[in-house]
Every structure is written in structure tokens, then in C-alpha cells.
Amino acid sequence: QVQLEESGGGLVQAGGSLSLSCAASGRLFSRYLMAWFRQTPGSERQFVAAVSRSGGATYYEDSVKGRFTISRNSAESTVHLRMSSLEPEDTATYYCAATVQGRDSIDPRSATNPRSFTSWGQGTRVTVSS
Numbered sequence: 001q002v003q004l005e006e007s008g009g010g011l012v013q014a015g016g017s018l019s020l021s022c023a024a025s026g027r028l029f030s031r032y033l034m035a036w037f038r039q040t041p042g043s044e045r046q047f048v049a050a051v052s053r054s055g056g057a058t059y060y061e062d063s064v065k066g067r068f069t070i071s072r073n074s075a076e077s078t079v080h081l082r083m084s085s086l087e088p089e090d091t092a093t094y095y096c097a098a099t100v101q102g103r104d105s106i107d108p109r110s111a112t113n114p115r116s117f118t119s120w121g122q123g124t125r126v127t128v129s130s
Contacts, residue, residue, distance in 0.1 A: 002026040002119045004096045009124030012086055016128075020081040022096030022121060029077040030054070033101040036070060036081045037114055038092035039123075045095065047112035049081060053104045059111055063089075086128045096121040 008020040020036070035050035049070040050059045058070050069082040079096060097117035110116040 002029065002032060002098050004098060004119055004121035006094065006096050006121040006124040009094065009126045011127045011129065014086060014088055014128055014130050016086050017082070017084040018086060018126060019083065020094055020096075020124060020126070022079040022081075024077040024079070024098065030074050031100050032098040032119075033106065033111065034070075034072055034079045035097045035111060035117065036079075037095045037097055038090075038126075039095065040092045045114045046092075047114070048094070050106050050111040051079065052106050053101060056104065057106050059106045059108055061112070083126075086126075088128045088130045091126060091128045093123040093125050095123045 003025045005023050006020060012018050030053055033053060036048040037045045038048050039045045047061050048064055049068055051070045051072050055072045067085045072079045098119040099117045
């Protein structure tokens with residue numbers, strides 16, 4: 001199972017940008033569908049974005065489309081989430097997630113479900129001030 005560690009969270013003003021990174025340790029990173037989720041206190045973990053095994057396909061939650069970009073670097077076993085035009089509603093703890101997948105594509109029904117993922121990072125806090 002892959003181990004994940006997020007970094008890059010912090011405090012930013014509304015309209016600003018922030019980049020999150022997720023470093024994966026372990027073997028066979030290229031077999032994993034990777035995703036970002038976020039969670040606020042008292043709420044369920046919410047899907048943000050996913051990237052396929054090769055990086056050729058991405059999928060986003062509607063509210064972040066056009067503002068967030070997910071990417072992966074297989075040589076470095078990292079996943080990144082570039083966030084721009086941040087809004088106070090983006091304030092949350094962001095989690096990196098991974099699951100082994102046989103196909104190089106994204107099924108939105110499974111990719112958006114946190115129960116589909118077997119490995120999680122510890123989370124990184126993002127706070128957007130108004």
C-alpha cells in the first residue's frame with residue numbers, strides 16, 4: 001500500500017492561489033488513481049479532483065472547475081493541486097488519496113466516493129480569508 005504525505009497548505013486571501021503537493025512512497029505509483037478530497041468540521045469528506053494513472057485524464061468537482069488543476073509526476077511519484085481564484089468556501093483540510101486501478105481512466109461514480117480509496121494522507125489545512 002502506498003503512503004501519502006501532503007504539503008503546501010496555508011493561509012491565503014480570497015482571489016489568491018495556492019499549490020498543494022502529495023508525495024507517495026512505495027512501489028508502482030503508476031498503478032494508482034490519485035485524487036484530492038477536502039473536509040470541513042462536521043461534514044463528510046468531499047471530492048475535489050482526480051487524475052488517472054497516466055495523467056491523461058482528469059475529473060473535477062463542479063465548484064472547482066476552471067480554478068483548480070490536478071496533475072501528477074510519475075518520475076517523482078507526486079500529485080499536485082494548483083488552486084487559483086480561491087474563495088472562503090474553499091477553506092478545508094485537503095487530503096490526498098490513492099487506489100489501485102486496472103484501467104487508465106476515471107469513472108466519476110467511483111472516483112468521487114471516498115470509500116473507493118484505500119490510502120490517505122494526513123491532510124493539509126487551507127484557509128482562505130475574505
